[in-house]
Amino acid sequence: MNQVFECPSCGVYTALPEDEYFDGFCEICSTDYYAVQEPEQKDEGNMQEYTPLDSLTYLNRSVSSQLEVVSDLIYEGEEVDTLPENLQNAVSLLDSIRNEIRNEASHHGAARAPHYSNGVPTSTRFNDVPTSDPDGETYLPEVHTDVHPSGSVHVFSIPTNKEV
Numbered sequence: 129m130n131q132v133f134e135c136p137s138c139g140v141y142t143a144l145p146e147d148e149y150f151d152g153f154c155e156i157c158s159t160d161y162y163a164v165q166e167p168e169q170k171d172e173g174n175m176q177e178y179t180p181l182d183s184l185t186y187l188n189r190s191v192s193s194q195l196e197v198v199s200d201l202i203y204e205g206e207e208v209d210t211l212p213e214n215l216q217n218a219v220s221l222l223d224s225i226r227n228e229i230r231n232e233a234s235h236h237g238a239a240r241a242p243h244y245s246n247g248v249p250t251s252t253r254f255n256d257v258p259t260s261d262p263d264g265e266t267y268l269p270e271v272h273t274d275v276h277p278s279g280s281v282h283v284f285s286i287p288t289n290k291e292v
Contacts, residue, residue, distance in 0.1 A: 131143065131144050131145075131146055131148075131150060132201075133150060135154040135156065135157065135159055136159065137154065137157050137159035139280075139281075140154055140155070140156045140157070141194075142154070142155060143197075143201055149263075176244075176246045176248055176277060176278045176279045177246055178244055178245065178246055178248075178277030178278065179244075179245050179277075181236060181237075181238055181245065182238075182244040182245055182246070182277035183277065184232060184233050184236060184238045185233065185238040185239075185241045185244060185250060185277070186244075186250070186274065186276055186277055187229050187233070188229055188230055188232075188233030188238055188239055189250055189251065189274050190274040190276075191229060192226040192229045192230055193274070195222045195223075195225055195226040195229075196222075196226060198222055199219045199222045199223060199226075202215055202218060202219055202222075203215070203219060208220075244277040245277075246277065248275055248277055248278075248279050249275055250274065250275060251273055251274050251275055252273050252275055252281060
């Protein structure tokens with residue numbers, strides 16, 4: 129079973145094996161997860177307008193990718209049919225939800241849009257930066273980056289323990 133942490137500042141999710149130490153700092157923005165966060169003042173004037181089709185594009189890109197990662201975390205390289213029945217059902221349900229989102233996005237032409245209707249790009253790239261865990265193992269984190277139609281960046285990161 130993995131531990132999953134969400135950064136309160138940038139929204140990155142970090143998944144670590146249950147027996148691995150988590151130092152409490154975000155790999156992307158270095159925020160201390162356990163520090164008291166000041167409430168954010170939202171400036172409604174900076175909020176980008178977007179359409180329902182933009183929302184579907186975002187769901188197709190971001191949410192379906194996260195559902196796929198959750199499925200992978202459940203069976204962690206094992207064959208799905210070797211899992212207990214309840215976990216097989218969970219993986220099947222997650223795959224079904226992901227496929228429904230992708231089918232709807234494809235049906236409405238939202239599957240491959242590089243930009244939203246307001247000109248905001250649907251994704252962005254961060255350069256991989258070598259990261260060391262508390263045991264001194266260095267790896268390049270896999271970073272999945274999507275941009276919400278409002279312009280805010282949502283990052284999903286999972287350490288892959290790739291040697292640098």
